[in-house]
Amino acid sequence: MRVLYFAWLRERIGVPVEDIETSAETIEDLVLELSNRTPRYKAAFSDLSAVRCALDQNLVSFDTPLGDAREVAFFPPMTGG
Amino acid sequence: MGVIIQKSAFDVGDQINAFSQNHTKMGAIATFTGIVRDNDNETLKAMEIEHYPGMAEKAISEIVQTAMKRWSLGDALVIHRHGTLEPGEVIMMVATAAIHRKDAFEAAEFLMDYLKSRAPFWKKEITKEAVTWVPSKQNDEDALDRW
Numbered sequence: 001m002r003v004l005y006f007a008w009l010r011e012r013i014g015v016p017v018e019d020i021e022t023s024a025e026t027i028e029d030l031v032l033e034l035s036n037r038t039p040r041y042k043a044a045f046s047d048l049s050a051v052r053c054a055l056d057q058n059l060v061s062f063d064t065p066l067g068d069a070r071e072v073a074f075f076p077p078m079t080g081g
Numbered sequence: 082m083g084v085i086i087q088k089s090a091f092d093v094g095d096q097i098n099a100f101s102q103n104h105t106k107m108g109a110i111a112t113f114t115g116i117v118r119d120n121d122n123e124t125l126k127a128m129e130i131e132h133y134p135g136m137a138e139k140a141i142s143e144i145v146q147t148a149m150k151r152w153s154l155g156d157a158l159v160i161h162r163h164g165t166l167e168p169g170e171v172i173m174m175v176a177t178a179a180i181h182r183k184d185a186f187e188a189a190e191f192l193m194d195y196l197k198s199r200a201p202f203w204k205k206e207i208t209k210e211a212v213t214w215v216p217s218k219q220n221d222e223d224a225l226d227r228w
Binding site: 004006007008010054057059073075076077078079080081 | 115131133135136139140161172173193196197198199200201202203204205214215216217221222
């Protein structure tokens with residue numbers, strides 16, 4: 001599965017995109033798995049109220065099952081316009 | 082409808098003229114242009130706009146389609162830039178075409194409100210003092226409630 005990070009999450013984790021193997025069922029589970037990797041991930045995901053996520057480019061909540069999705073993205077609240 | 086995400090600058094006047102000429106049966110064209118604004122101390126050097134390629138086009142297209150269903154619109158156009166911009170540069174524009182002005186104005190406002198907090202773009206301000214990510218505003222989130 002492809003994982004993308006944007007804005008300060010990308011900076012804190014240190015990579016814009018990575019391909020990972022995961023058995024996580026939901027996005028929440030995946031966040032827990034990633035947080036346990038290194039302190040950088042843990043810091044990036046320490047306050048989930050400041051993080052939004054998208055599954056296959058649709059904005060979703062953290063309890064969404066990963067299912068057959070190919071792409072998950074993490075980013076701060078959007079500031080377009 | 083048109084959704085364009087691009088790095089390069091564009092001429093707002095040219096875009097509005099081209100958009101208007103395509104819609105001779107529409108009596109109202111409403112447009113909004115967003116500009117990189119310097120801060121009160123005039124220390125902003127640049128604004129870096131990051132986006133999520135693919136999702137940006139998809140999310141904005143969905144917002145435009147919602148507007149086209151909700152209001153009586155002949156057409157709608159959104160152009161949004163990414164990359165490094167300087168104060169005074171155009172970031173984005175919205176144009177709506179309708180038979181009457183109420184639909185054009187309301188749909189343009191709806192598009193702007195949704196683009197603010199539902200289009201995957203992030204702004205980083207580079208000032209003489211610091212480099213900071215622009216935080217989202219609760220006002221922008223609250224603005225969606227009126228629709």
